Amino acid sequence: MQKKRQNPSAYMAYLTNEKGFNLVTLLTMISLIFITLPFLGYVLQITTKPSDSYEELSVHEFFRFIRDDIISSHSYFIKKDALHLIQEDDAIVIISQYDNLIRRQVENRGHEIYLRDIEGLEFYSQPYGIKIVITVEEGARFERTFTFYNET
Template sequence: MLQKSNGFTMVEMLISLVVFMMISLFVLQIFLVMYPNLIMNKQLHHKEWEVFSIQLQKELRESKNQTVKNNKLYLLTNGSVASVELYQNIVRRQVEGLGHEILLQNVADFQVNQKGNQISVQVTDYSGKQYSRTFHPYFKKEFNVNEE
């Protein structure tokens, strides 16, 4: 006597599991496209700002000359010119216009000013929080920079 049962077989369970996983992946991808800001932290981390400040102070001390032009900081060290600038949403460092060393991320605005022997840096992150620091380099002589 053969009876027909209405239960799931192993193959049916595997197929339904694969369909469920595919739907879950598509929903996740749609969510990530619609809400990209939820993943990206809008704030600049306090420790990241401290590391940036210490690194910039060290570079200013090691440089022979400093100048600010078009909101970029140029440092002359051992015959090569390093620049610190805002590029998209990061503050980056380049040497002789080459390279791409990221110093800060999630930056909405970056301002650098020079008054005599003082170099002031102001950074605003995407949450609107502002960070600022004034540096006093040992050498204050400015030099000419040729921008491309």
């Protein structure tokens, strides 16, 4: 075979000698990164997120409401599976189970629903506070103990 000499201007020899990126390639890469970055965050959140259920989040929010009520109370007692909190203005707040709801009543009037879809609610008096045990309809059981500092 005969070896032919190639004319450097006739073929694309300059592409094999490329030593870097040009501005258009750089801008394309940056735009692709910025477009895919939010989706990457969602994918990581879905794959690494523990399986928190709606019930668990609701129960933790309920415990936060109870904590706020206990902080604003100066005394408490447990009567007939209901927690009675005596507020600073001597109003009595009652936290109790009503069918499959946990409700809050002030002076036995009206009600505010704190939590839905529960199976059981139990209050236990402790020497240092109150222990609350909740069983949701799915069977999960949650409990928390609140320290009561304001008792006179």
